[in-house]
Amino acid sequence: MGERTVTSGGEVLQELLAEGVSPWLDGLRRSLLTSGALARLVAGGRVRGVTSDPAVLAAEVSGGTAYAQQLSHLACRSVPLTTAVQALCAYDLRAACDELRPVFDSTDGLDGHVSMDPVVRPGSGARATADAAAALHLAACRPNALVKLPATDDGLAAAGECLARGIGVHVTGIHSVRRYEQVVEAWFGGLERARAAGLDLAAVPSVASLPVARIDAEADGWLRETGGRDAAGLLGTAALAVARLVYRRYEEGLGSVRWRALASAGARPQRLMWAVGSGVPYVESLVAWGTVSAMSEAALVAVEERGRLRGDTLTGQDGAGRGAVARLERAGIPFDEVTKTLEAESLAQAVSSWRGLRDAVGAGLRA
Numbered sequence: 065m066g067e068r069t070v071t072s073g074g075e076v077l078q079e080l081l082a083e084g085v086s087p088w089l090d091g092l093r094r095s096l097l098t099s100g101a102l103a104r105l106v107a108g109g110r111v112r113g114v115t116s117d118p119a120v121l122a123a124e125v126s127g128g129t130a131y132a133q134q135l136s137h138l139a140c141r142s143v144p145l146t147t148a149v150q151a152l153c154a155y156d157l158r159a160a161c162d163e164l165r166p167v168f169d170s171t172d173g174l175d176g177h178v179s180m181d182p183v184v185r186p187g188s189g190a191r192a193t194a195d196a197a198a199a200l201h202l203a204a205c206r207p208n209a210l211v212k213l214p215a216t217d218d219g220l221a222a223a224g225e226c227l228a229r230g231i232g233v234h235v236t237g238i239h240s241v242r243r244y245e246q247v248v249e250a251w252f253g254g255l256e257r258a259r260a261a262g263l264d265l266a267a268v269p270s271v272a273s274l275p276v277a278r279i280d281a282e283a284d285g286w287l288r289e290t291g292g293r294d295a296a297g298l299l300g301t302a303a304l305a306v307a308r309l310v311y312r313r314y315e316e317g318l319g320s321v322r323w324r325a326l327a328s329a330g331a332r333p334q335r336l337m338w339a340v341g342s343g344v345p346y347v348e349s350l351v352a353w354g355t356v357s358a359m360s361e362a363a364l365v366a367v368e369e370r371g372r373l374r375g376d377t378l379t380g381q382d383g384a385g386r387g388a389v390a391r392l393e394r395a396g397i398p399f400d401e402v403t404k405t406l407e408a409e410s411l412a413q414a415v416s417s418w419r420g421l422r423d424a425v426g427a428g429l430r431a
Contacts, residue, residue: 076371077110077364083376084353086175087367088113090341090360091120094130094152097159106163110368112175113167114160115212115234115273115358118417121153126424135428149425150183154203161206168208174332177269179210179234186214186414190221194229197222201231207267210234214414215243215272216407220250223270227254228261232269236339239279239406240399241309247272248317251334255326265331271356273337274310275410276303276346282402283392290396298395301388302402304377307350308385311336311378314354347371352378 077087089102089111096102105111125131131152138148160178161168168176184196197211210232213219223233227250235251238244251270258268283302287295314336317323323331337356340346342363348371350357355378359367393399 076367076373079373080347080351080357081112083351083373084355085351086112086335086356087364088115088337088356088358089364090115090117090339090358092116092156092160092178092180093120093124094156095124095128097156097163098130102160102163105364106167110364112164112171113356113358114164114178116153116156116178116180118181118414118421121156122417122420122424125152125421125428131428132431135425135431139429139431143429145422145426145429146183148429149422150200150203152425153180153183154200156180157200157204157209158206161204161208164208165206173207173266173269177208177210177232177234177271178206179212179271180204181212181414181418185418186411187218190218190225193218193222194225197226197233198229198231201226210269210271212236214410215239215247216411220246223247224250224254224257227251227268227270228257230258230261230263230268232267234337235270235272236275237407237410238272238274238310239306239410240403241306241313243403243407244272244274244310244313248313248334252317252322252326255331259326259329259331265326265329269332270334271337272334273339273356273358274303274307275339275341275406276307276350277339277341277343278406278409279303279306279402282406283397286397286402287392287395292395294391294395298388298392302392302397303346304349305385305388305392307338308378308381309389311352311355312382312385315379342366344371348373349377352376 092114157180164176182196182200184193201211212234213223215235215238223235226233235247280300280303284299335356337358338350339358342360344363344366347357347367
């Protein structure tokens with residue numbers, strides 16, 4: 065398919081949809097709700113889902129007045145800190161789900177979801193994480209709410225438990241094909257348990273996201289250190305290679321006997337999400353049917369203004385992905401080490417983000 069240039073009017077977002085890619089907004093916060101900004105994005109067809117980040121919430125809690133009234137009410141009732149954090153998160157989740165509900169209804173539940181992290185310290189264990197996720201989902205009380213869970217051993221165990229209970233999940237922080245295979249196993253296992261319990265599988269959605277910019281950043285750091293003859297030409301190629309291999313594994317999963325049994329019971333595919341942040345080139349280069357591109361507000365605007373699509377870049381490209389991985393490994397990239405580093409950094413960032421949110425809410429309660 066030839067390259068198409070889109071200059072204005074949000075046409076590139078419509079082209080993404082035509083290619084089977086749903087644009088999501090990454091970075092839910094209260095001011096997007098109260099200002100009507102999210103409502104306008106949804107009404108204009110520019111956003112089909114939303115995901116949150118504790119660091120973004122913390123910045124708005126501490127740097128503005130959007131949460132001041134709710135914090136004041138909570139403080140007057142002497143609500144404990146953890147309960148207050150959940151109250152703020154649940155409010156945002158409910159309100160955003162309501163804004164996306166028309167999309168959810170018009171797509172028969174395919175799109176229109178909002179995902180948010182449960183209020184639990186990262187690393188608290190599978191049972192505690194699953195219980196916290198269930199509590200947030202219950203507080204949201206919306207069919208288009210998803211709970212975010214990390215692709216760690218405990219996070220995947222919690223994801224399977226949530227799916228078995230009929231709770232939609234958004235699995236985050238997938239940095240390798242091997243880890244994605246574990247995500248698929250947890251997803252299948254959770255849905256099979258839900259089916260055995262007689263639940264409606266069509267009402268148990270799931271997405272699985274890869275932080276593509278982080279994959280490239282870590283691999284590129286190794287390349288710059290090795291300084292080999294081919295290093296410069298390989299910069300910025302790791303994420304696309306991994307994405308192509310993961311997408312192939314996604315297709316294989318949907319071709320399995322196990323999936324066909326679940327699909328016959330009403331299950332929907334677990335969509336792959338490319339967490340691109342502000343990286344416009346990733347929106348352009350990660351295009352395939354049944355996927356999601358989650359981008360910041362700045363990236364959303366930039367894509368509309370100067371985005372270029374080149375059609376499907378992933379389907380049937382696993383050979384190119386394997387070739388790119390082989391070249392990177394010859395250049396000195398130890399993918400196992402890269403993955404371990406990224407997973408450790410992801411957990412550390414999650415701990416820091418939640419500490420920051422708790423601190424910001426605590427300060428607001430004392431104000």
